[in-house]
Amino acid sequence: MIADSRPAGYSKSTEDYLKAIYWLESSGGAAQTGDIAAALDIAPPSVSGMVKRLSESGLLEHVPYRGVQLTRAGRRAALRMVRRHRILETYLTSKLGCDWDSVHEEAERLEHAVSDELIERMAIALGNPRYDPHGAPIPTAEGEIEEPDLVSMTEVPVGIIAELRMVSDKDSERLRYVASLGLRPGVAFEVTARQPFRGPVTIRFVRGRKEQVIGHELAQALQCMIVQREVG
Amino acid sequence: MIADSRPAGYSKSTEDYLKAIYWLESSGGAAQTGDIAAALDIAPPSVSGMVKRLSESGLLEHVPYRGVQLTRAGRRAALRMVRRHRILETYLTSKLGCDWDSVHEEAERLEHAVSDELIERMAIALGNPRYDPHGAPIPTAEGEIEEPDLVSMTEVPVGIIAELRMVSDKDSERLRYVASLGLRPGVAFEVTARQPFRGPVTIRFVRGRKEQVIGHELAQALQCMIVQREVG
DNA sequence: CTAATAATTTAGTCTGGCATAAATTTTTCT
DNA sequence: AGAAAAATTTATGCCAGACTAAATTATTAG
Numbered sequence A, B: 001m002i003a004d005s006r007p008a009g010y011s012k013s014t015e016d017y018l019k020a021i022y023w024l025e026s027s028g029g030a031a032q033t034g035d036i037a038a039a040l041d042i043a044p045p046s047v048s049g050m051v052k053r054l055s056e057s058g059l060l061e062h063v064p065y066r067g068v069q070l071t072r073a074g075r076r077a078a079l080r081m082v083r084r085h086r087i088l089e090t091y092l093t094s095k096l097g098c099d100w101d102s103v104h105e106e107a108e109r110l111e112h113a114v115s116d117e118l119i120e121r122m123a124i125a126l127g128n129p130r131y132d133p134h135g136a137p138i139p140t141a142e143g144e145i146e147e148p149d150l151v152s153m154t155e156v157p158v159g160i161i162a163e164l165r166m167v168s169d170k171d172s173e174r175l176r177y178v179a180s181l182g183l184r185p186g187v188a189f190e191v192t193a194r195q196p197f198r199g200p201v202t203i204r205f206v207r208g209r210k211e212q213v214i215g216h217e218l219a220q221a222l223q224c225m226i227v228q229r230e231v232g
Numbered sequence C: 001c002t003a004a005t006a007a008t009t010t011a012g013t014c015t016g017g018c019a020t021a022a023a024t025t026t027t028t029c030t
Numbered sequence D: 001a002g003a004a005a006a007a008t009t010t011a012t013g014c015c016a017g018a019c020t021a022a023a024t025t026a027t028t029a030g
Helices: A012-027 A033-040 A044-056 A072-096 A103-110 A116-125 A172-180 A216-221 B012-027 B033-040 B044-056 B072-096 B103-110 B116-125 B172-180 B216-221
Strands: A060-063 A067-070 A160-167 A188-194 A201-205 A211-214 A222-230 B060-063 B067-070 B160-167 B188-194 B201-205 B211-214 B222-230
Touching: A012 A033, A012 A044, A012 A067, A012 A072, A033 A044, A033 A067, A044 A060, A067 A072, A072 A103, A072 A116, A072 B116, A116 B072, A160 A172, A172 A216, A216 A222, B012 B033, B012 B044, B012 B067, B012 B072, B033 B044, B033 B067, B044 B060, B067 B072, B072 B103, B072 B116, B160 B172, B172 B216, B216 B222
Parallel strands: none
Antiparallel strands: A060 A067, A160 A188, A160 A222, A188 A201, A201 A211, B060 B067, B160 B188, B160 B222, B188 B201, B201 B211
16 A cells, blocks of 8 residues: 555655645635645646545544544644655755745655654754755654744835745746845845835845845845834 | 556556566565465465456566466566565654664555655655664666675675675564664674574674574575685 | 526546456477 | 466556536625
8 A cells, every 4th residue: 555655654646635625724824625726736636535534533523515624633644745855955955055935846746755853863964953055944753833923025115124934946947046136035125115006015134235126026025023123 | 446546556556566566576586476476464365366457457468387477567667666665664763763673564565555756755855765673775766776786694604794785675573683683784793603504594793793683584585795714 | 476597416438547358479498 | 288376467446536427504795
């Protein structure tokens, strides 16, 4: 059986469903069949079938026509996958020199194959990192995850200094562009202008003082922490 | 489709079949259905079906009731898997501190998931090793493999100095025991006695001069290179 | 409040990869 | 050479996980 050849885990499909549902829950609320289908690029009827199996296994609760919610076991399994994914991404970038825009895909495959033991060895080799290369928090082995209180760059007021903290790892072209601007988690900047009507944001780097215009859509994907300090 | 989610490869099953057939060919001659079934712990009829699919994909030639032979493409794919497996084992032991008796299982899963690029990054990080931790030669990325000319410890004449070069990675208990004796690839010893009728072999380590009795079955699994030098 | 639209579920099918049981072919032994 | 034994293949069936088409339920608009 497939599941048996895998380390303390469920099938690849199951793990992908759990991760997607976790993600939908934590950023939207209800995870409906259609949302899951869109997230996994799978036809809705296939999702219905899988949802049935998963709720029979006690990983989620399903209210027909209403949506789905992870049980405690489902949440635990999902967070385990998130940890694996983020530890892998961190390891690949810092120990094997992979670019931050390429590690997502690789981690997406490895997260289903690596043993828990190896993940912990990687974590130790990295010094138990708390964030992955894109700034996303890494759940602990016990399943605790930090929920950082971030705002997107479009919401940072003019004149305020903020720090980039997190960029989604899912669009590697975006990541390449962001890196080319010199923006990475930890980089501080001041918002010097914001155009209305979903217009661009202008920032000035604290180090280097260089100015940069950033389109609204991109700015919205950049999660920042405000450094509570006004600038003259 | 499954294959599409995998890096430049075939399905996990296909890869396992190719590896097993490669192994049978290089150590026995013909690979018959039953041999493959035994090697993979699968029922013979299942092998018949898979062999059919594989020969339709041009990975092997099948003569009914006679056996199977890898085509050029099949051999290339098999050697790619052998390289992946052995690079992984080497990486896990030297960079992540895994024991040599535990890496086989882990590599067995990862070899199906890792991208070619990552394998090459690992190889570079390791300095393009030629042997894995068990002494097995690592094929090059181009598919060349060294065929070392080794004899099992039972065949080393008394009074001759030899060097352990290779131990199969498949039995982890055996590996643990071998390591506990201080035997690893590269360790030199002299055979001081050989009992007839499949009896034990006695060796004396060159470094340390300690003597050790080794049962016939174990000695047969230890592949050695004779160091052409008589000892007084 | 009913009709139209959208979302979801059911029904039925497909594929890969495995299994068992029965039929077939090859080998071996007398 | 002919019969028994061994190996292999064919015939069938199962399961997970995907699909399409059709039926059902919810939601929205007139």
